[in-house]
Amino acid sequence: MKVGFLGFPGSGKTTLFNVVTGRVEYPAQTGRPESHLAVVKVPDDRLFRLAEILSSKEIIQPEMTFVDLAPLHRENGDGGQRDGLMKLVGDAAALALVIQCFGEFDAEGNPLDPADDLESLLLEMTITDLGVVERRLERIEAELKSSRDKSSAERTLLQRVASHLGEGKLVADLDLTEEETMVLRGFALLTHKPLLVVLNVAEDDLDGERCRAAAQVAQEMGLACEIIAATLEEEIAALEDEMRDAFLADYGLSRPARDRFIRACYDLLGVITFFTGNHKDARGWTIEGGRTVRDAGGKIHSDIYDGFIRAEITPFAKLDELGSFAACRQAGVMRLEGRDYLTEDGDYLDIRFSR
Ligand SMILES: Nc1nc2c(ncn2[C@@H]2O[C@H](COP(=O)(O)OP(=O)(O)OP(=O)(O)O)[C@@H](O)[C@H]2O)c(=O)[nH]1
Numbered sequence: 001m002k003v004g005f006l007g008f009p010g011s012g013k014t015t016l017f018n019v020v021t022g023r024v025e026y027p028a029q030t031g032r033p034e035s036h037l038a039v040v041k042v043p044d045d046r047l048f049r050l051a052e053i054l055s056s057k058e059i060i061q062p063e064m065t066f067v068d069l070a071p072l073h074r075e076n077g078d079g080g081q082r083d084g085l086m087k088l089v090g091d092a093a094a095l096a097l098v099i100q101c102f103g104e105f106d107a108e109g110n111p112l113d114p115a116d117d118l119e120s121l122l123l124e125m126t127i128t129d130l131g132v133v134e135r136r137l138e139r140i141e142a143e144l145k146s147s148r149d150k151s152s153a154e155r156t157l158l159q160r161v162a163s164h165l166g167e168g169k170l171v172a173d174l175d176l177t178e179e180e181t182m183v184l185r186g187f188a189l190l191t192h193k194p195l196l197v198v199l200n201v202a203e204d205d206l207d208g209e210r211c212r213a214a215a216q217v218a219q220e221m222g223l224a225c226e227i228i229a230a231t232l233e234e235e236i237a238a239l240e241d242e243m244r245d246a247f248l249a250d251y252g253l254s255r256p257a258r259d260r261f262i263r264a265c266y267d268l269l270g271v272i273t274f275f276t277g278n279h280k281d282a283r284g285w286t287i288e289g290g291r292t293v294r295d296a297g298g299k300i301h302s303d304i305y306d307g308f309i310r311a312e313i314t315p316f317a318k319l320d321e322l323g324s325f326a327a328c329r330q331a332g333v334m335r336l337e338g339r340d341y342l343t344e345d346g347d348y349l350d351i352r353f354s355r
């Protein structure tokens with residue numbers, strides 16, 4: 001699972017990347033052309049509690065990958081970047097669109113206009129997608145010319161996608177069947193990916209008063225939106241734990257943006273966490289929502305998927321409340337489920353399987 005940070009030069013991608021990865025490997029400095037990648041351990045307090053209950057020696061957190069993408073340069077508003085943007089985003093499963101909402105001018109010296117930046121970014125993305133779809137349509141037309149059968153389900157679908165994009169709408173908003181979704185996934189269209197708007201505000205504008213218009217654009221496009229003061233959060237991240245709490249309280253922030261942002265990425269990607277553990281380790285795993293317990297077993301090992309018999313499931317909330325597995329068993333909250341049970345966020349799994 002990879003989330004890319006996309007934005008115009010100097011919008012704060014690297015600063016946010018440092019906040020989310022919790023380290024400053026790449027000092028913020030605009031104009032660096034290359035992308036950077038980091039694997040982050042996902043913070044989840046439940047794992048500490050689980051380790052306590054199981055007396056586990058080690059905690060193994062689930063991981064998420066973030067990419068600080070090279071900046072997207074503003075073109076002349078005609079969306080000329082096409083393949084460049086496709087290549088830049090690469091295989092990121094979701095994108096955080098980082099919008100500069102601090103200062104008076106952007107890195108290229110234009111007066112700051114966050115709403116316009118967000119609209120331009122989305123326009124670049126829709127035009128890029130449209131280019132991909134149109135090129136494929138041309139190829140299909142050429143192929144159909146030499147074939148007797150002139151009908152093509154793919155052509156019908158892509159024509160629909162093209163006219164939708166032509167209206168400035170995102171592919172993610174299109175009503176698609178499961179099969180159509182599968183076909184389109186092969187194109188890795190930018191606006192088919194889950195998108196999160198990050199409004200990077202100044203530290204004296206934490207509620208985002210000055211970027212209301214940009215938040216409005218995000219809302220109109222149906223996009224999730226987080227307001228983050230990246231430089232302030234970078235300073236907070238560098239503090240010791242107790243100092244950090246006091247500092248957060250001073251600014252009226254309930255928790256570090258890092259946690260909030262990673263949580264937002266989980267929601268964006270539609271993934272959930274399940275747990276396993278013993279006296280050696282307590283471990284969190286990530287899986288797409290709506291997957292079976294057998295699929296969850298497959299995440300751990302393919303042998304578990306192949307030999308799946310049944311799973312004993314304890315919801316974390318109950319375990320936390322009752323304090324031990326024995327108490328959960330006694331209270332009847334531990335239950336056996338077959339392979340078709342849909343895994344829920346916070347499920348502790350003990351899977352029986354044959355080798
Ligand atoms: N005041 C303020 N300055 C910020 C904030 N975020 C970033 N900056 C500053 O803006 C400049 C650019 O930040 P970066 O994080 O390097 O921006 P970037 O998007 O990675 O830049 P490129 O990689 O060139 O596209 C740096 O000098 C940061 O300190 C913020 O929230 N508030």
Ligand SMILES: [Mg+2]
Pocket residue numbers: 013014015028029030031032068
């Ligand atoms: Mg950068």
